Amino acid sequence: MKIGIAGGGAFGTALAVALALNGRQVTLWARGGDTVDQIVRFRTNSRLPNIEIPPSVEASTEIAPLLTCDTILIAIPAQTLPGFLAEHRDSLSGKALVACCKGIDLTRMTGPATTIQDVVPGATAAMLTGPSFAADIAKGLPTALTLACGDDAQGQVLQKALSTNSLRLYRTTDTVGAELGGALKNVMAIASGIAIGAGFGESARAALITRGFPEMQRLALQLGGEADTLAGLSGFGDLVLTCTSDQSRNYRFGLSLGRNESFDKTTTVEGAATARAVKQLAQTRKIDMPISTVVADLVDGHTDIRTALDTLLSRPLKEE
Ligand SMILES: NC(=O)C1=CN([C@@H]2O[C@H](COP(=O)(O)OP(=O)(O)OC[C@H]3O[C@@H](n4cnc5c(N)ncnc54)[C@H](OP(=O)(O)O)[C@@H]3O)[C@@H](O)[C@H]2O)C=CC1
Numbered sequence: 001m002k003i004g005i006a007g008g009g010a011f012g013t014a015l016a017v018a019l020a021l022n023g024r025q026v027t028l029w030a031r032g033g034d035t036v037d038q039i040v041r042f043r044t045n046s047r048l049p050n051i052e053i054p055p056s057v058e059a060s061t062e063i064a065p066l067l068t069c070d071t072i073l074i075a076i077p078a079q080t081l082p083g084f085l086a087e088h089r090d091s092l093s094g095k096a097l098v099a100c101c102k103g104i105d106l107t108r109m110t111g112p113a114t115t116i117q118d119v120v121p122g123a124t125a126a127m128l129t130g131p132s133f134a135a136d137i138a139k140g141l142p143t144a145l146t147l148a149c150g151d152d153a154q155g156q157v158l159q160k161a162l163s164t165n166s167l168r169l170y171r172t173t174d175t176v177g178a179e180l181g182g183a184l185k186n187v188m189a190i191a192s193g194i195a196i197g198a199g200f201g202e203s204a205r206a207a208l209i210t211r212g213f214p215e216m217q218r219l220a221l222q223l224g225g226e227a228d229t230l231a232g233l234s235g236f237g238d239l240v241l242t243c244t245s246d247q248s249r250n251y252r253f254g255l256s257l258g259r260n261e262s263f264d265k266t267t268t269v270e271g272a273a274t275a276r277a278v279k280q281l282a283q284t285r286k287i288d289m290p291i292s293t294v295v296a297d298l299v300d301g302h303t304d305i306r307t308a309l310d311t312l313l314s315r316p317l318k319e320e
């Protein structure tokens with residue numbers, strides 16, 4: 001099976017490297033000529049430093065080679081996913097489309113797999129998500145991920161096609177739970193970064209992670225996800241990784257907010273837009289999402305850190 005990857009960023013390239021090193025034929029599409037040029041000429045990608053890209057990864061800015069693949073992993077930022085799908089809707093119909101992005105789309109208020117289902121109903125929608133930094137995957141370090149596909153027969157095919165010696169995929173049919181776990185943990189990672197950056201300490205971070213988890217579950221369950229999925233790799237697993245590692249861009253973005261420092265605007269920080277989406281969903285669906293709401297307000301400059309902390313600490317005392 002030839003595997004297509006849309007997106008020449010850190011994650012798309014890492015997946016391409018891991019799959020190619022395990023004998024898969026990989027076609028990588030990136031919109032940027034510079035990225036493709038670097039891959040073709042030097043077998044490197046500056047978004048994924050110090051990694052050699054095997055010759056069996058074919059890279060192109062042309063969309064046609066990608067569209068010859070029956071299975072396509074989509075590793076572009078979540079807010080750009082609907083545009084990409086709409087542009088290539090007809091050619092993508094009938095294919096297995098595996099979203100590798102983590103976020104809630106602000107225009108549709110859906111996670112990536114649901115967005116695929118809605119925009120390309122003729123495709124099989126799936127999600128590849130869970131605790132995994134691109135650099136770790138590219139280096140072949142042991143990693144466990146969730147492969148979610150509503151059609152379990154297709155899910156089994158994808159699980160086999162995308163697992164490698166170091167990349168172990170667990171399967172579920174709960175695409176909603178998987179897509180929301182991956183999206184919501186980024187918001188909690190920003191919150192954790194803020195807490196550490198502002199000097200609130202590691203106990204405060206542990207409190208945010210622990211109280212953030214039921215918040216993630218509340219929203220996911222309301223939107224049709226399952227509690228077990230949230231407790232798995234795509235939810236709890238990725239929450240722990242992203243809230244505790246400064247390899248995470250969401251966490252680092254939070255750190256800079258907490259320290260009142262500037263942050264490179266070109267860095268992909270999925271949790272910022274997702275926090276806004278969660279705040280809106282919480283309001284319209286009347287779900288208590290205090291941490292996500294505070295993160296949205298901080299990201300948009302609608303509150304300051306002291307007030308945000310007071311907002312969280314002054315909530316009525318309750319049972320755990
Ligand atoms: N990096 C990681 O460790 C992990 C990332 N992910 C997820 O993968 C997704 C991508 O992240 P990552 O690869 O790290 O991000 P990067 O910032 O490294 O790369 C983003 C890529 O998306 C491309 N892109 C941006 N907008 C569009 C568009 N409209 N159409 C087509 N391509 C576009 C960029 O192209 P250009 O260079 O031309 O702007 C770039 O190649 C995110 O949702 C992230 O959460 C998931 C797990 C791990």
Ligand SMILES: O=C(CO)COP(=O)(O)O
Pocket residue numbers: 102130131132133186189238241242247248249250251268269270
């Ligand atoms: O999703 C990730 C790890 O699982 C990557 O996190 P960041 O996007 O915060 O870097």
